[in-house]
Amino acid sequence: MSIPVISLDTDWHQAQNCSLPSELAPWILEPASLTARLKRHCGHFRVQVLNEQRTALPVFLQPLLPNTLQAQLREVILWCDDKPCVYGQSWLPEKTVNALRPLADMGERPLGDYIFQQSGLQRGSIEVTQLQLTLPDAGSALCYTRRSVFRLNDLPLLVAEAFLPAMAELKAFA
Numbered sequence: 001m002s003i004p005v006i007s008l009d010t011d012w013h014q015a016q017n018c019s020l021p022s023e024l025a026p027w028i029l030e031p032a033s034l035t036a037r038l039k040r041h042c043g044h045f046r047v048q049v050l051n052e053q054r055t056a057l058p059v060f061l062q063p064l065l066p067n068t069l070q071a072q073l074r075e076v077i078l079w080c081d082d083k084p085c086v087y088g089q090s091w092l093p094e095k096t097v098n099a100l101r102p103l104a105d106m107g108e109r110p111l112g113d114y115i116f117q118q119s120g121l122q123r124g125s126i127e128v129t130q131l132q133l134t135l136p137d138a139g140s141a142l143c144y145t146r147r148s149v150f151r152l153n154d155l156p157l158l159v160a161e162a163f164l165p166a167m168a169e170l171k172a173f174a
């Protein structure tokens with residue numbers, strides 16, 4: 001089994017039970033598309049795909065994506081202008097990708113631009129943790145990270161997003 005660039009196997013907490021830094025809280029709690037919010041804060045938005053592969057679902061994710069043996073792992077960095085702002089790690093179960101074929105080949109199109117256009121999208125609760133991340137082009141830092149399970153026509157997928165230090169350089173957080 002290929003190992004993801006970043007392991008998110010750690011303790012997660014419901015966001016409403018966490019004290020969050022005031023400037024990041026609106027981002028961590030954002031229920032709509034993070035892509036759309038980032039696009040409102042920069043002139044040029046870009047998705048850098050670090051890794052996209054079909055792999056076995058790690059054991060620590062099985063409670064979130066039950067009955068899922070294989071999934072498509074997608075790891076990206078979301079860039080605002082010349083700033084690496086978010087590391088995204090998504091797990092798309094095989095049954096979800098087979099039913100929603102665009103998910104199989106997103107490439108540099110942001111996942112959010114697709115899933116938030118689908119009617120019947122449901123988002124589960126937002127969990128939060130802090131992770132020491134070391135990323136190409138972004139160095140190493142302790143980053144607030146969130147994750148939630150989405151359902152599209154009851155087909156699940158998990159999206160995790162780590163907020164990188166460059167978030168502090170975005171125009172006024174709003």
Ligand SMILES: C=C(O[C@@H]1C=C(C(=O)O)C=C[C@H]1O)C(=O)O
Pocket residue numbers: 032033034035036047074075076078086088089090109110111112113115159160161
């Ligand atoms: C779920 C979203 O999609 C974003 C885009 C991602 C991608 O292209 O892999 C990953 C994480 C998200 O920040 C969103 O915009 O909220």
